[in-house]
Amino acid sequence: MKSRDVFSYSFSAIKLRKLRAGLTTLGVVIGIAAIVALLSITQGLQATITAQLQKGFATNTLIVSTGRSSGVSIIGAGDSGFKLFVNDTQTINEIENVSMSLAIIQRVGYVQFGGKNRTVTIVGVDFAKYASIYSSTFVAESGDIPQSPENDTVVVGKRISDPWKNATLFCNVNDDVEILWTNATARPPKNETYAGHVSAVLQEVGGFGIGPSDSSIYIPISKAESFFGTDECDMIIVKLENDDTATIDSTSKAIRNAFDKQVTVMSSTAVLNILSNVFSVIQLFLGGIAAISLLVAGIGIMNIMIVSLMERTREIGILKALGMKSRTVLTVFLGESAIIGLMGAAIGIGSGWVLANVVALVFHGGGVFFGNQAAGTGGISITPALTPTVLLGALVFGVGVSVIFALYPAWRASKLKPVEALRYE
């Protein structure tokens, strides 16, 4: 029997029981849609986070920290009491391939203006160097970022100036704001405060990352040292002369050695690798859960095929009496489930894609899951990514599961003896 005839025979059997076939297909649709939606959202999220990270963490930069205060948990570097100081940049600057380095001191504090106050991260940096390293994100939208700032100069992130994303501003360029920080190590804890002059509002950076943030304010490093009463810094950002893997590796090693291996040196490639690993695990986990629903659908297919086999025993007898080979009978039954699988996978991919976009819209619009915390970061925008691998994988998986679960019923159908099948009532 020609394959086109086998296909149309299988299809005629499906058409006969539309509701049953529809419900069986629905199982596959749900399974595939879940897989596609979850994977394309995760991949979109990964792409967003990676892009965000790369924006704030160029490949030719390294982050040196004691491994305690960077905000990212890092392997190694236990809490040994080791401290990094602002002038440690001098040591780093002498290392080969280092083009510049910059110390950062940051604390969580408040900005007060017009009787209102907002929680912010107060970041002390060298403006000129910071602007040079983050040339695309540490950029003023209004006002100017002075190269050699006054002691009271303050640069504020977009969400500090415009926390509600409308024309109502919290503060603007040339405003004099009160900056407040609670020194919890003092006995008793003491509120430190000073008046700052807003010289610039940054462009919106969006999302999150290691570099400039919409919910931070920036003050000169010298002011930070006196205001926070310390010259201990949270991290040192190192700009390299190039981003060759060899340079990154050798310089990282040299920096670690310069501090007796008490510091942790992160490169963006290393972070991206960790991120990529984490996302692989998440994808596997979510994909696995979705795959279970597809397996359930597979069992549904098997169940239906066995019922169908019982109902059509006589028909199989007729086909065999007309000279159909056992192998063709097998193909007819497998063809039926393959058609169900193919339709289910196609509809599933479509609905999964729609679902992923709806979820992305919710993420972006309302920031229901992330964002809009006290600090007022915006919702992250995810563009669901339907890669050819996911597309093809879903199709193959959908059809594969359907066919595999139909193997047993199809095999039983093919093994029926014509005489017995014809006698079946």
Add this chain to the structure above:
Amino acid sequence: MVAIVEAVNLRKTYMLGKVPVEALRGVNLKVESGDFLAVLGPSGSGKSTLLNLIGALDKPTEGKLLIEGVDVSTLNDNQLAGLRRRVGFVFQFFNLIPRFTARENVELSMSIADIGRAERRKQAEDLLETVGLKERMNHKPAELSGGEQQRVAIARALANTPRFLLMDEPTGNIDSKTANEIMGLIKRLNEEKGVTIIMVTHDQRLATQAKRAVQMFDGVITREIVN
């Protein structure tokens, strides 16, 4: 003349639960090309079993069955299927596929034999014309009378130009007037087109319409009648 079917001491034993049932107990038979043989016998005499063996729907337990000189018991599954394609089977209960129209039912046996769409469509129409059903070819079995359904079944059996037709009580399930028409059609096929026919029946009157008849009883042929 060449023997198309030759059975030598053919035996078939079924297991009915745990009890062996000897359906055929040594049948010797020879059917030549152009013959019209009626196999007469009461229910349980083994005539349907004999027909199933000749139609390669089942394998003999013992003895030899030669179809066109080939021993059926030496054939594998695929070869048996191939043999069935060269045999036309007409059943008492028609055995049409309910979801297909008359024409599609006739086409089915040709599509199993790998015949292309255009050709089988034309042949199906010709065959349905031969059995007098051209006007009703787009009707499904449920929309056809018993006699019409049997005509479709005969047209289907004639597709793929079979070496012989096997008929199991072809008029057993239709009224006597239609049965006469069907018998007329069968006789015409034999006389005018030279189709070899082996027909199983329990009806003495139908058997007289064949060229010759054999009487079966308890799994053996007890006598032969030449009409």
